[in-house]
Amino acid sequence: MPVSRDFGGAGCNGLEFVAAFEALAGTMRSLGFAMAAANQATLIDCIHSMGTREQQIALLPRLLDGEPGATAISERGTGTEIRALQARLTGDKHGYRLNGHKYNISLAPDASIILVAARYDDDARTHTSLVLLDAALPGIVRSGPQGTLGVRDLPIGDLQFDDVPVDRQRVLGAPRDGLKWLMHIASMNRAYFALSCASVVRPFLADALAYAAERKILDVPIDAHQYVQRRLVDVRMRAERSRWMALAALGQWLHGDPDALESCSIAKITAAQDLTQSAIDLLALHGSDGYRYGALSTFVTDALAMVSAGGTEEMHRRNVFAQMQRRRERDMKTAVYTPAVEDTAETSAESA
Known part of the structure; x- marks a missing residue:
């Protein structure tokens, strides 16, 4: 979608692709597929944005035709x-x-x-x-x-x-210039992984809502109990929190905001934590039915992969801390002296 028509793409903008990717990740019920799509999109964007004309002509048609990278x-x-x-x-x-x-x-x-x-x-x-x-x-x-x-x-x-x-x-x-391009690639990938975490849980939450409405104990649906409602609401809240953080990070990245480097790591950490906890909550809600081998148990083990996929939490925290230090140094260099209240009062008196 975001690849120019010169190379066989659709010529769409980045936000259109974000919307399509989110819909795809929220439909496929496969975190692995979403990760593969994110990796492929990242590589295509890398060549499309940074490659030479020769590299674009040689490689983009192959990737757009479905060759994996x-x-x-x-x-x-x-x-x-x-x-x-x-x-x-x-x-x-x-x-x-x-x-x-x-x-x-x-x-x-x-x-x-x-x-x-x-x-x-x-x-x-x-x-x-x-x-x-x-x-x-x-x-x-x-x-x-x-x-x-x-x-x-x-x-x-x-x-x-x-x-x-x-x-x-x-x-x-x-x-000698690979580092800046690598950080560009890594930030994009982290944000798409975060959006995958937020999106992939949706169909499993829909399953859980249906299960809670049908499953009865003493002729009472389990979704009548507040603790069940709380689990379901928490899954929804985590997904929305992760989604908006991922979208904000992608918005910064698409507009070239230097803070995107930090935001993409924050989004990835938060989304991975939210997904892991939501998967455990959904497993607990289904009880022994969820523990049996099937779509839900597969989803739970997939969710655990996000703890390290795209970089460990510790690595992302180091990145966030490094960005905090750089911001502090930048702020110190650009700080403007602001007179204290008493200084301002004295100046006013002298002027009078």
Whole structure:
């Protein structure tokens, strides 16, 4: 939808896509599918917004035709901590070489196009670089889908890069400029994950409302009891809270607001917490019926995945704290002296 017509897209604006994504996530009953759609949308936006004309012509039609893409940031032991990247991009006479290992990457087992974040050392300084790779390149080895507790409909696997040849045309932007683009990508992804959390619970809440109206104890529907009503209302309130926080964060991101970096992390933390608690409440409301293997129990295990998907809570809190520190430093630099009340009074007296 947001891709220009020049590359086969519909030419819609970002808000139209947000509305469509929200409806999709709220209908599919699959958190894994919503996560896959968010990841694909993030990669498409990245190439559409930041790629060269050649990269756009070569890659966007493939992605729009349904070829899956993967964004490879996370590494074993460090997760999505950008400062700890071990995958390395080094220069050679033909361009670059990529070496490293990526861990727990969504769609890695099936991806045709892979965006990889790596460190690039230049003149004794370390930079973050982003490269766009075709999965068929020599030196790329990927695992099959890994066993996971939840989101089993989202293939997750590892990627190994052994001296992979990288043409200069495959680098997204300059090799030294990857960090700002990576933060742009990460913020978008976090906000869409938050919106997924808010949206995916809707059909399960509708199921719970119907169940509570039909389930009777001593000929009284259980939704007549206040504690049942409270659980259902709490699920609704959490979903709305997460939804509006996600929409606000996406609004900032779409308008280039620098505060979006912080807001997207806050939205992701809050939405993941809300979804987890709502899933547990829905499970408790259905009693032993919910604990049996089925749509609801699958939803509960999927919800638990959001604790770490898109970055752990601790990582997002570090990001929020870093933004708080930067804002404080900025405010201190731009602070304007305001006279105290007594100073103002003395000045007024002198003027008189």
